[in-house]
Amino acid sequence: MLPGITVRSSPEMDGDAGFAGVYDAIYAGPAFLAAQLAFLDSAFSGISGPLLDAGCGTGRHLVPLSKRGYRVVGVDISPAMLGVARASLTEAGLDGALVRGDLRSLPFGPVFGGSLCLDSPLALILADDGLAAALTALHRSLCSNGVLVAEIFDYVGTLGAEPIAPWTSSVPALRGQIAIRESHRFDQAAGIWEMTQEFAVRRAARRESFAITHRLRMRSADAYAAALEAAGFRVEELLARYPGTPVESLSERRMIFVARRS
Numbered sequence: 001m002l003p004g005i006t007v008r009s010s011p012e013m014d015g016d017a018g019f020a021g022v023y024d025a026i027y028a029g030p031a032f033l034a035a036q037l038a039f040l041d042s043a044f045s046g047i048s049g050p051l052l053d054a055g056c057g058t059g060r061h062l063v064p065l066s067k068r069g070y071r072v073v074g075v076d077i078s079p080a081m082l083g084v085a086r087a088s089l090t091e092a093g094l095d096g097a098l099v100r101g102d103l104r105s106l107p108f109g110p111v112f113g114g115s116l117c118l119d120s121p122l123a124l125i126l127a128d129d130g131l132a133a134a135l136t137a138l139h140r141s142l143c144s145n146g147v148l149v150a151e152i153f154d155y156v157g158t159l160g161a162e163p164i165a166p167w168t169s170s171v172p173a174l175r176g177q178i179a180i181r182e183s184h185r186f187d188q189a190a191g192i193w194e195m196t197q198e199f200a201v202r203r204a205a206r207r208e209s210f211a212i213t214h215r216l217r218m219r220s221a222d223a224y225a226a227a228l229e230a231a232g233f234r235v236e237e238l239l240a241r242y243p244g245t246p247v248e249s250l251s252e253r254r255m256i257f258v259a260r261r262s
Contacts, residue, residue, distance in 0.1 A: 021084065026178065035246065039242045044149075048143075050112055050113065055075070055103060057076055066092070067094065073108075076100065082098050114146055115141060117150040142261040149258055151254055152224065153252070157253035163185065166182060173202075179200040193216045224255060240256070
């Protein structure tokens with residue numbers, strides 16, 4: 001696990017596996033995913049060589065990019081997430097390379113034409129020297145003139161810095177339902193956003209419960225840009241949302257960087 005993630009499990013459920021199993025159900029619907037993929041198509045237009053999906057998770061981007069004809073290698077630190085990604089590739093009849101690895105020490109040389117690092121894995125790296133190591137490793141993995149698309153969710157810009165009350169929600173699961181209690185806390189002095197999600201998953205007669213706490217470092221766009229430049233990237237674009245973002249997601253703020261290996 002990256003330093004920003006803590007998992008708590010009930011006796012009958014492995015929390016890492018549980019979170020991997022519900023991840024695609026609770027995050028970003030098809031319209032938002034379509035906006036992300038259209039943006040990636042534009043950002044990677046004209047590149048040669050395979051793509052690196054850094055922090056690929058369950059393969060939510062890796063699988064549709066593979067279907068589009070890209071050669072994609074996915075890397076993630078979570079075996080459970082990689083297991084879901086492998087199952088999704090197999091179900092789609094696709095071959096794809098999946099590697100367990102840490103973004104701070106990626107085992108690649110300059111073989112990729114482009115890299116995507118979406119859904120905030122860089123914010124889960126709490127220490128600045130860890131962020132520098134990850135960006136250096138991403139730079140090392142790209143060919144000359146290669147393109148990196150990195151996305152960080154802006155919790156402060158979206159939810160504000162003041163305390164907010166926990167809330168509950170429910171989403172359908174395969175042959176069941178997922179109930180979620182979510183709470184957020186921002187330590188302004190440390191710049192750490194803590195999000196805890198408690199899950200109760202019901203499938204037929206079985207109930208599973210687990211919780212996961214994400215601790216994310218809230219850095220400014222200027223801090224990320226400076227770190228990218230220090231690692232050898234040239235920032236070409238910074239957006240707060242993807243073009244074509246669906247209406248229900250317009251209130252969400254992000255930092256979406258397009259940077260080129262210089």
